[in-house]
Amino acid sequence: MQYSHSANPSYAPCFLIKHEVKKDGYSIKRYGLIDVKGKVVLEPIFENIHYFFDGYAGIEKDGLYGFCDTNGKIVIEPKFKYIDIFSEGLCSVYSEEKKQWVFIDPSGKEIINKPFFKYCRHFSEGMAPFADDKLRLGYVNKEG
Numbered sequence: 001m002q003y004s005h006s007a008n009p010s011y012a013p014c015f016l017i018k019h020e021v022k023k024d025g026y027s028i029k030r031y032g033l034i035d036v037k038g039k040v041v042l043e044p045i046f047e048n049i050h051y052f053f054d055g056y057a058g059i060e061k062d063g064l065y066g067f068c069d070t071n072g073k074i075v076i077e078p079k080f081k082y083i084d085i086f087s088e089g090l091c092s093v094y095s096e097e098k099k100q101w102v103f104i105d106p107s108g109k110e111i112i113n114k115p116f117f118k119y120c121r122h123f124s125e126g127m128a129p130f131a132d133d134k135l136r137l138g139y140v141n142k143e144g
Contacts, residue, residue: 031048042068054089056091061078066079075108080096081094089105090112090128114130118132118135
């Protein structure tokens with residue numbers, strides 16, 4: 001197991017670890033997290049782990065994304081094709097089931113779901129930008 005030397009800038013007590021195995025002549029990398037004492041808090045089974053924002057990091061497994069918290073607990077199982085970051089308590093994710101972007105809370109519950117969302121980004125100062133199905137740009141607040 002190889003340990004990364006780069007700390008997560010948004011939550012310093014967690015560090016990325018990389019586990020690399022050779023399979024059929026190919027190098028397969030998997031990522032996890034350790035705490036400052038070197039204890040593994042999230043096993044290196046993920047294809048990718050994003051930085052922490054608002055206490056949650058995106059995790060990728062089998063091409064789908066979910067989220068873990070700073071304790072390494074998986075709070076939302078990987079099920080989304082695309083994700084943004086958590087900001088102001090919400091995150092925009094692409095719902096494959098609905099074929100559109102929605103905003104979820106840390107439990108995975110849909111909070112804002114507008115059928116015209118073609119693309120959404122994260123909240124900043126109470127507003128999040130989006131593009132509609134005609135690629136017109138706008139902003140949505142937390143009430144939708």
